Amino acid sequence: MIDKLSEIETTALESLAPIKDEAALEAWRIANLGRNSALMTVFSDLGKLSKEERPLIGQAANRVKVALEARLTEKMESVKRSALEHSLSTENLDVTLPGRSVRRGRLHPSTQQLRRVLAILGEMGFQVYTSREVETDEFNFQLLNFPPHHPAREMQDSLYVDAAGRGDNPILLRTHTSPGQIHAMREYAAWNPKEPPPIRIALPGMCYRHEQITSRSEVQFNQVEGLAVGKGITFANLKGTLTDFARRMFGQAARVRFRASYFPFTEPSAEMDVECFVCGGKGCSVCKGSGWLEILGSGMVHPVVLENGGYNPRRYTGFAFGMGPERQLMLRYRIDDIRYFLGNDIRFLEQF
Ligand SMILES: [Zn+2]
Numbered sequence: 001m002i003d004k005l006s007e008i009e010t011t012a013l014e015s016l017a018p019i020k021d022e023a024a025l026e027a028w029r030i031a032n033l034g035r036n037s038a039l040m041t042v043f044s045d046l047g048k049l050s051k052e053e054r055p056l057i058g059q060a061a062n063r064v065k066v067a068l069e070a071r072l073t074e075k076m077e078s079v080k081r082s083a084l085e086h087s088l089s090t091e092n093l094d095v096t097l098p099g100r101s102v103r104r105g106r107l108h109p110s111t112q113q114l115r116r117v118l119a120i121l122g123e124m125g126f127q128v129y130t131s132r133e134v135e136t137d138e139f140n141f142q143l144l145n146f147p148p149h150h151p152a153r154e155m156q157d158s159l160y161v162d163a164a165g166r167g168d169n170p171i172l173l174r175t176h177t178s179p180g181q182i183h184a185m186r187e188y189a190a191w192n193p194k195e196p197p198p199i200r201i202a203l204p205g206m207c208y209r210h211e212q213i214t215s216r217s218e219v220q221f222n223q224v225e226g227l228a229v230g231k232g233i234t235f236a237n238l239k240g241t242l243t244d245f246a247r248r249m250f251g252q253a254a255r256v257r258f259r260a261s262y263f264p265f266t267e268p269s270a271e272m273d274v275e276c277f278v279c280g281g282k283g284c285s286v287c288k289g290s291g292w293l294e295i296l297g298s299g300m301v302h303p304v305v306l307e308n309g310g311y312n313p314r315r316y317t318g319f320a321f322g323m324g325p326e327r328q329l330m331l332r333y334r335i336d337d338i339r340y341f342l343g344n345d346i347r348f349l350e351q352f
Helices: 002-016 020-033 040-044 055-090 109-123 151-156 178-189 235-250 303-309 323-335 339-341
Strands: 135-136 159-162 170-171 197-208 222-231 256-263 266-276 293-299 317-323
Touching: 002 020, 002 040, 002 055, 020 055, 040 055, 109 222, 109 235, 109 323, 135 197, 151 266, 151 317, 178 197, 178 222, 178 303, 178 323, 222 235, 222 323, 222 339, 235 256, 235 293, 235 317, 256 293, 266 317, 293 303, 293 323, 317 323
Parallel strands: none
Antiparallel strands: 135 170, 159 170, 197 222, 222 317, 256 266, 266 293, 293 317
C-alpha cells in the first residue's frame, strides 16, 4: 500500500510538470485530488484495512495529499505569473490611440420643446417665472376662480398630498401651471401695491392629474403658460401676440383661428387652432379631417383673478394662454401615444 501511494505521488507530479494553463491545471486537480482520484480511493478504503495498518496508511496518504496540494498551489502561481508576463510582452499599450468617447446624454424631448416655446416667448418679451409643483387648493383653484365644488374642477382630478384636517384647502400636486399667475402677480404687486408694475411672464413646468393612463392622457405632463398684465391690454393684444407666436413656432405662413371656449380664470376665453401642418388644411387623420389643430387655450384674465393677484381690475387688464409641449410634439412628429414620453424607452428618446 505504501508503494502504491508513492507511485500515485510520482505519477501525479510527473503529469503536473508540463502543465502551462489554468484549464489543464483544473483538470489535473480533479484527476489527482478529486473525489474519484486514486488517492481519495485510498482514504475511502481505509476502513477495509486492519487496525494496525490503518493509522500508518492514513498518515502516509495524508502526507501525499498535503504534498500534492502544495505543488498545485505553487504551479497555479507560476502559471498565472507566466500568463501575465506573456500578455505584458505581447499586448502593447499604445498611449497615443484616441480614448473611448464619452457617451453624451441629451435633453428629454419635452424639455427641448419646452425650451423652444420659452425661446420664442423670450424673444417676445416674456420672462420665465417658475413656481412650486406642490400647491394648496387655494392657489391651484380658489384664487383662480374655481370655488370648492365648482364643476370645472371635474376636468382636473387631483393628486392630494395632505387633505386631513385642512378642510377646503388641502395640499395637492398642481394640476396646471396657473397657480404661478397668482404667485407672480402678488410678488410683482408687492413691489408697489398702489401702482403695480406690468407683467409679461412665461410659466413652464410639470403638472399632475389623477388620470386613467391611456395613449391620450398621462398623470404628469408639462405645460407652458403665458401671462401679460398691464393697463389697456385688450383682446386684440391677445390675438396679435398669439398669432405672432404661432408664426414663429410653425412658420410665417401659419394660419390660426380662435374659437370661443370656457375657462374659469379667463373671460372671455378662446382656444386657438393652427392650420394643420401635416395636410396644409385639406383634412387628414392627424387633424381628424378638420384641417385645424388645437394648440392652446387662452383668454382675458378674469377680474376676480386680477383682484386676487393684487391688481385692480378697474385699472388693469391682461391675457393668459397655456399649451402642452407633449401635445405639440405628438402633432409635430405624429406620435400616437403620450406614454412614450415617460416610458423611458431609449429607442424613443434617441430620436430627438
Ligand atoms: Zn391635417
